[in-house]
Amino acid sequence: MKLMDSKGNVSIEYMLLLGILFLMSLMIATHIYDANELNIAMGAARSGASEGSTINNLAIYPKNSFDIYENEKEELLTTRCLKIVKIEFQNQGYNPNYKRNKIQLKVYATGPLIKPVERNSIGDRINYNVRKSICKSFQTENLSNIFYNPAFSHKYVFTTADVRWV
Numbered sequence: 001m002k003l004m005d006s007k008g009n010v011s012i013e014y015m016l017l018l019g020i021l022f023l024m025s026l027m028i029a030t031h032i033y034d035a036n037e038l039n040i041a042m043g044a045a046r047s048g049a050s051e052g053s054t055i056n057n058l059a060i061y062p063k064n065s066f067d068i069y070e071n072e073k074e075e076l077l078t079t080r081c082l083k084i085v086k087i088e089f090q091n092q093g094y095n096p097n098y099k100r101n102k103i104q105l106k107v108y109a110t111g112p113l114i115k116p117v118e119r120n121s122i123g124d125r126i127n128y129n130v131r132k133s134i135c136k137s138f139q140t141e142n143l144s145n146i147f148y149n150p151a152f153s154h155k156y157v158f159t160t161a162d163v164r165w166v
Contacts, residue, residue: 034155038089041103041134041153045087048133049107052126053082072117082111082122085166087130098150098157105130106161123163134158 085108095102107126131148135141140152151158 037153037155038103040137041156041158042087042089044133044137045089045105045107045130045158046084048130049084049087049109049126051133052129053084053109053111053122055125055129082109084109084126095157098152100152100155100157102150103156103158104161105158107163108166109163110166119163119165123165126163127160130160131158 087108088106090104090106092102092104094100107123107130109123109126111122128147131144131151134151134153135144135148138153140154141148143152144150149159
C-alpha cells in the first residue's frame, strides 16, 4: 500500500470522489431550491384563498360597486361559511413571454351559495387574494398589475383558473 501512496493514486481517487460528490450536491441543491420556491408559492396561495373566502363581508367597495352589490348581489354582503377544499397546480412549461415557467392554480371551494353570479364574484375575490398573497410573499408586486394578474415569483409566473365549486 505504501508503494501506491508514494505515486499519488490514493489522493487522485480521493479528489475524484470529492469532485463527484460536489457536483451531485450542486444538482440536488438546485432541485431543492426550485421545490422550495414552489412550496412557498403554494403556501401563499392557501393563505390567500383562505383570506379571500373569509373576507366576503369585510371588503371595501367603491360607491358604484357597492350599489351594484346592494341591489343585485345583496347575499354577498352577509357572512358566508365558505371552505377551501384544495388547491391544485399545473405546470404549463416555459412561457417565452414572461421568461419563466408558467403555473396555473385551481382552487376548489364549497359553501352555501345560491346564485352562479355569487359564485363568480366570490371566486374572483378568492383568486385575487391568491395572486396577491403570492406577489407579497416574493415581493414582486411591482411586476404585476393592480389585479396581480399574473403573479410572479423569481422563477415562476402564476395564473388562476376559475374557482371550482364542489
